[in-house]
Amino acid sequence: MKRSARRLGPPLLAAALLTAPAHAATRPAIFPAPTELTLGTGTVTLGRAVTLVVAPGTDPATVALVERILRTAGVERIDTARRRAPGPDRVRIVLGTSDAAPVRAALAGTTPDTGREGYTLVVAPATKTITLSGHDADGLFHAAQTLRQLVRRTDLPALTIRDHPAMPVRGTIEGFYGKPWTMAERTRHLDFLATVKANTYIYSPKDDPYARDRWREAYPAATLAQLGTLAAAAARNHVDFVYAISPGPTICFSAPADLQALGAKFDALRGIGVHRFYVALDDIEYQKWNCDADRAAFGPSGAAAAGKAQAQLLNAVQAELTRRDPAAPPLIMVPTEYYDAKETPYKAALRQYLDPKVVVQWTGTDVVPPAISIPDAKAATKAFGRKTLLWDNYPVNDYGQTTGRLLLAPYARREAGLSAELTGILSNPMNQEAPSRVAVTGVAAFAWNDKEYDPDRVQAFAARELAGGDVRAADALLTFFDTQHLAPTFGSQPWQEQAPRLRVLLDHVRDTLAGGDAAARRGAIAELARAADELAAAPDTIRAGVADASFAEQARPWLDATALWGRALQQTAAGLAAADGDSAAASRYFTAAQRLAASAAAVRTIPGATRFDGPVKIADGVLDRFVADAPGLIAPPDNAPVE
Structure with missing residues (x-):
């Protein structure tokens, strides 16, 4: 008899949650996306000591990179060996090209990738072994870059990656x-x-x-x-x-x-x-x-x-x-x-x-x-x-x-x-x-x-x-990227639009205000205020959080202008919130927003840093238009003086 999805759903979900292993492996996000990634069962934890098995002929720069990756991941002791042999109960990392004997032994039945610059990476919980196999020296180096992403997790999932580039x-x-x-x-x-x-x-x-x-x-x-x-x-x-x-x-x-x-x-x-x-x-x-x-x-x-x-x-x-x-x-x-x-x-x-x-x-x-x-x-x-x-x-x-x-x-x-x-x-x-x-x-x-x-x-x-794994800095960077989303061509029409995320929010605020529902209006303005706070705070968060200070220095005028535009949007949100009952306060907020917007629009690029110098553009056509239009979106109360 066919049972309904409604009856099966919640009970089956509850049972799965109760029986799931404590350390179930989950698929990692690897960039660029691998050609083939197969998830296995179980996980491997590096611990504080590992054995690094380096096949003869392995590029010293790749070995050095793997060692840096492991130390960054918290490994304190790395013992090196030339062959894969029994040893202390610790994770072994086998490193070399696919034709090397230690690598062939470690792969144990896994067919290595044979594409130019290809690599195979296997995490095997049963043997506590991580194998990095390159079809060539370049492929092995790419395998190390994949390992760099994997070890950001405490537990490495059992997996097999076979990967190579689509373009030479x-x-x-x-x-x-x-x-x-x-x-x-x-x-x-x-x-x-x-x-x-x-x-x-x-x-x-x-x-x-x-x-x-x-x-x-x-x-x-x-x-x-x-x-x-x-x-x-x-x-x-x-x-x-x-x-x-x-x-x-x-x-x-x-x-x-x-x-x-x-x-x-x-x-x-x-x-x-x-x-x-x-x-x-x-x-x-x-x-x-x-x-x-x-x-x-x-x-x-x-x-x-x-x-x-x-x-x-x-x-x-x-x-x-x-x-x-x-x-x-x-x-x-x-x-x-x-x-x-x-x-x-x-x-x-x-x-x-x-x-x-x-x-x-x-x-x-x-x-x-x-x-x-x-x-x-x-x-x-x-x-x-x-x-x-x-x-x-x-x-x-x-x-x-x-x-x-x-x-x-x-x-x-x-x-x-x-x-x-x-x-x-x-x-x-x-x-x-x-x-x-x-x-x-x-x-x-x-x-x-x-x-x-x-x-x-x-x-x-x-x-x-860019944020070096700092979640707050990464979120702030995405907020900042949105203000620089426009991609021009040699003509008058850009091939990517400006500030799509911010545009959706500001259009939502406009539409909600146009609908006239008081509760919805308050909710939309509160949402606007939160977004304004994020925009205003993003530059300082970026400066404090980016892993490479050169990003903040090279983007300095844009970060400066973004902070000013964020403050202008904060004042705009405050003006909209006050407009229902205090038109004088709303007017003061809107005036402050206009002053901040003018200051933001006057920020210029670093002289000589770019071929064409000029005022920096921050979500232009989206943010500036909303700040300019905001005073006319809510009329003052009937008993308020009209300025």
């Missing part, structure tokens, strides 16, 4: 105009990229004179040494350091001397540990030649001739890279027409003449695309004659429409399945390195597993990471 290339290109990052900021960025399993950083600051205007000149010794230190930091983080040069404004494509100058520059960088190179030909005039020799070699100037000339140069560079090292990764280039997939004479020439090994970057359907679909990527493949590497101009804020903005909306509107049509994604970040991590976390997560990507969950993860 994932990371950032420092390709913005304006003040470049400092070497210290770049180093912190490389450390961050490691935590989100990104594997590529392209050094391409537009304002490095030795990479663009004076590209033929050798770097000063001190600068070259700094770049070497940066390349070493990238290697330690299993991130490919790619050096980009931008010779387009002055190069003579047919001149042997210029080809030699490129080779000399790359030789110098190869000497400090850089092994991957990039030639940028974006944002240049390609309808006229820089030298008469190119006219003689390629004929009259024009788009098709430029495509042929560029291909000839790039092919020569690629051939030289291969001659020096047959296993060298391919050259990367960004074309002059990088911003759409329309068929043109330039693209046709590039497609016809460019060596198929050379990687081509593409920014999508526009310089700042509102969305990218699978058909868009397929069109780019057809136009350039190869799958492209996406240069995504988000969250870069070096163009006029971004003046006064941090771009903190989650990475979105890129279609699941793009991993089959692209060779990877590189984000062009903001002048502000630490705030850029919010969107870049999403780019890395999408490129790792686009089919399981959830922008809102990943943004919440980014907040928790």
Whole structure:
């Protein structure tokens, strides 16, 4: 006989609660989302002492990372061994690539992931063993980053993770105009990229004179040494350091001397540990030649001739890279027409003449695309004659429409399945390195597993990471992110709206006041007051709670303005609450709100920190409009004087 869900529900739920084990394993949230995660039965507690079994040949940087992770998790004693053997009754952590004997023994029947950069992580309560197995050294490093997230829990659930990235290339290109990052900021960025399993950083600051205007000149010794230190930091983080040069404004494509100058520059960088190179030909005039020799070699100037000339140069560079090292990764280039997939004479020439090994970057359907679909990527493949590497101009804020903005909306509107049509994604970040991590976390997560990507969950993860696990700081960051949610394009229409969370609340208050119900009105105003308190308090909570102080410093004007806007909203809520019975008090509150709003609107960006300076924008079009409209939302009582 079929029994009703009503009769089964509560009794079965009560029985389950009574019989559930005290330490039932629950599925952890791992970012980027793993390809495959299977939950088992039981849990493992690390305790204060563990045995670390390190397989021969394991990268010392990965071993050091695992040891730091364990000590941060409260492990006080770490005994190391070369093989998995019986020992004290403590947790053993086995670390190595999947072909190492201790790792094969520890996996004991679990088939390891075989994808490039793949890893397998097994938590086995029965043997008190945690196994980190990498298909290669990069995969093992990624396994350690997953362990970093797992050990934040007191009890690690029994599980098996088999995981690898969907896209081969994932990371950032420092390709913005304006003040470049400092070497210290770049180093912190490389450390961050490691935590989100990104594997590529392209050094391409537009304002490095030795990479663009004076590209033929050798770097000063001190600068070259700094770049070497940066390349070493990238290697330690299993991130490919790619050096980009931008010779387009002055190069003579047919001149042997210029080809030699490129080779000399790359030789110098190869000497400090850089092994991957990039030639940028974006944002240049390609309808006229820089030298008469190119006219003689390629004929009259024009788009098709430029495509042929560029291909000839790039092919020569690629051939030289291969001659020096047959296993060298391919050259990367960004074309002059990088911003759409329309068929043109330039693209046709590039497609016809460019060596198929050379990687081509593409920014999508526009310089700042509102969305990218699978058909868009397929069109780019057809136009350039190869799958492209996406240069995504988000969250870069070096163009006029971004003046006064941090771009903190989650990475979105890129279609699941793009991993089959692209060779990877590189984000062009903001002048502000630490705030850029919010969107870049999403780019890395999408490129790792686009089919399981959830922008809102990943943004919440980014907040928790910036907050170092501080729950109050993470909540305050999400409140702040909402005020910086607008994502502009080169046109007049943004591709992400401003302050969607705050807009819902303020629209609810407007609608409730319009309904005229007194009790509902009081409830809505109380809700508004609570939100205003959270907004006003968020900046101080963020400053006190973020794990990296550079976030608060780089976001300082926006945090200052947010605090003022929060106080303006507090005064606005107080004015609405007073309007029912004390119009004079309401007027004072509303006047105070207007003064605070004016002060907030006058806060400006840090001079020189961003390409375009100007007043900072905080939930503009949402918060400012509500504060301005609020005095007219509730009429004074009949017996109150009208001011």
